[in-house]
Structure formats: structure tokens, C-alpha cells
Amino acid sequence: MVRVPESLRAAACFPPEADAQGDARAWARVMVTAARELRAACQDAKAWAPDVHVEVMSAFDEASRVLAAAKAPVLAAQEASGTWKAPGVGSFEQFRAKTTRTGTGATRKELGAARAVTQLDGGLDALSAGAMTSVHAERLATITDKLPEPLKHTLLTGANARKITDLASRLDAARFATQVENMAAALSARHVEDAHQAARERRHVEMTPAPGGMVRINGLLDAGAGHVVQVALDAATPRPSADDTRTKAQRQADALHTL
Structure with missing residues (x-):
């Protein structure tokens, strides 16, 4: 006859019908009980066979x-x-x-x-x-x-x-x-x-007529190309004089025209 410790019998109290949550709780009790019983058994480990x-x-x-x-x-x-x-x-x-x-x-x-x-x-x-x-x-x-x-x-x-x-x-x-x-x-x-490459796929520059004889420039450049353009604009934009009333954006527009 197989010997089952009473502590394990008490822990293994599963729901009458299959129930995921109830089964999990029961198995958790069995796990802790088995671990405690094993701990007690292991106190004599020195006497065990290899x-x-x-x-x-x-x-x-x-x-x-x-x-x-x-x-x-x-x-x-x-x-x-x-x-x-x-x-x-x-x-x-x-x-x-x-x-x-x-x-x-x-x-x-x-x-x-x-x-x-x-x-x-x-x-x-x-x-x-x-x-x-x-x-x-x-x-x-x-x-x-x-x-x-x-x-x-x-x-x-x-x-x-x-x-x-x-x-x-x-x-x-x-x-x-x-x-x-x-x-x-x-x-x-x-x-x-x-x-x-995904960024480069989105690159574009568009120029469309705008009211007042202007042209609207719109577009996207990847970070590397944008940096090159910015450096070129900065190089073509001289330091403003004291009487220069242009905004930075206006000076860069003039620099773009120069380029």
C-alpha cells in the first residue's frame, strides 16, 4: 500500500469539478506542503546514499x-x-x-x-x-x-x-x-x-505659388541632409549688422536665394 502523509492529503483538497483557479490554489498548497515535508526529510541528508x-x-x-x-x-x-x-x-x-x-x-x-x-x-x-x-x-x-x-x-x-x-x-x-x-x-x-531608409523614403521638397507674389517651400529631409542644408545656410548668412532689421528666418530665406 502506498503511504501518503496526512499533511499531503489535507493539502490536496481539490474542487469537485475542474476549476482553474481552485485547482491552482490546491496545487499551491500541495507545493508548499511537499516542500516543508521535504525540508524535514533532508535534515538526515548526510546519511543518504549517493x-x-x-x-x-x-x-x-x-x-x-x-x-x-x-x-x-x-x-x-x-x-x-x-x-x-x-x-x-x-x-x-x-x-x-x-x-x-x-x-x-x-x-x-x-x-x-x-x-x-x-x-x-x-x-x-x-x-x-x-x-x-x-x-x-x-x-x-x-x-x-x-x-x-x-x-x-x-x-x-x-x-x-x-x-x-x-x-x-x-x-x-x-x-x-x-x-x-x-x-x-x-x-x-x-x-x-x-x-x-524609411526616413529617406519620406523625403520631398515642394514649391507652390502663394499669394502676394510669393512661393511656399515645403518638404522633409532626413537628418543628415537637413544638417548639410543648415550648415550651408549658416555659411551663406553673414553676421547681421546693427541696422539689419531682418529676422533670422528672413536672413536664411535670403541665404537660400543666394545659394
Whole structure:
């Protein structure tokens, strides 16, 4: 007959019918109960056979990864709910720091890793399966937190996401971070070039007749071309004399005519 501790029987009180929230609460009770029972059992670890050490440590490592993957979407949902907001609590990081008493540095690292692995396509599955560790997720967050949202999305989705999870499965966290930083740098350079080309696609200059014998000039230049034009206008605009009543805009209009 299988022996089931009474504490575990009491914790495993599931709803009569399948219920996601009720099941989650029951599994959470089972998790805490099992952890406490395991802690008590581990007090005698010195007397264990070597294969028991290996088996239990392997279970610790797997449980740590799976719990991190389970915790990430709960953290995201709790943050999004806003129910944690209270006077004197300016951010979710501060809320977690207060409730866990670990400090803002630790909670910032925890939340950053949770966000990164949640946003990474297949990230939660990779973490659960052991292809990625919590330290890999923390290193990934350190990199992605510096990126603008469009670039972060590109890095964490599609083929780039698959490459990231593959790197995590083959490399330790330090070498993984180096490779992902290189990926981000390459994407950033491409992003800058794409943005430049997109800006150039919008370039135009239009001259249309205006009332009073004038001509209206309207257009857009990319930043580099605009700088060249501005330098040329400045060079063709002499320092005004004391009796020069023209505005700066009028002097630049005259400089454009001179050019």
C-alpha cells in the first residue's frame, strides 16, 4: 500500500469539478506542503546514499525551473491587475520588495527575468524543460531592458527567439549573454539603417505659388541632409549688422536665394 502523509492529503483538497483557479490554489498548497515535508526529510541528508543525493538534487533543480516558469505569468497578471497599488508603493518592484523583504534589487532581477522569459516565444516551455535556467533569463532581461520596444519584440520572437533558446540550451549563462548581446547589436544596427531608409523614403521638397507674389517651400529631409542644408545656410548668412532689421528666418530665406 502506498503511504501518503496526512499533511499531503489535507493539502490536496481539490474542487469537485475542474476549476482553474481552485485547482491552482490546491496545487499551491500541495507545493508548499511537499516542500516543508521535504525540508524535514533532508535534515538526515548526510546519511543518504549517493544516488539519493543525485536524485533529490536533480528534483530540486527541475522544481526550481518549473516553479520559475509557473511564477512568471502569475507575476505578470498580478502586476497588470493593479491591485497591489497602495500609498507609498510606487511600483510593482517596490510592492514585491516589501512583501518578500528581499529588497528592490532582488525583486527587479526577479521581475525582469519573468518578463523576459514570458515575452520570449517558447521561453516558459524552455525554462520548464531545462533548456533555459533562471540565470539565463536574468541575463536576457539585462539585455532586453535596454532595447526599444520594437527591437525587443524582434529579438524575442520568431527565428531570433528560437536561436536564443537554442543558445541557452548549449551555453552557460555568461557565454549565452555574450551571444545574445551580439544578436541585439546586429539587430540594432539593422534597425538604425531601416529607420534611416524609411526616413529617406519620406523625403520631398515642394514649391507652390502663394499669394502676394510669393512661393511656399515645403518638404522633409532626413537628418543628415537637413544638417548639410543648415550648415550651408549658416555659411551663406553673414553676421547681421546693427541696422539689419531682418529676422533670422528672413536672413536664411535670403541665404537660400543666394545659394
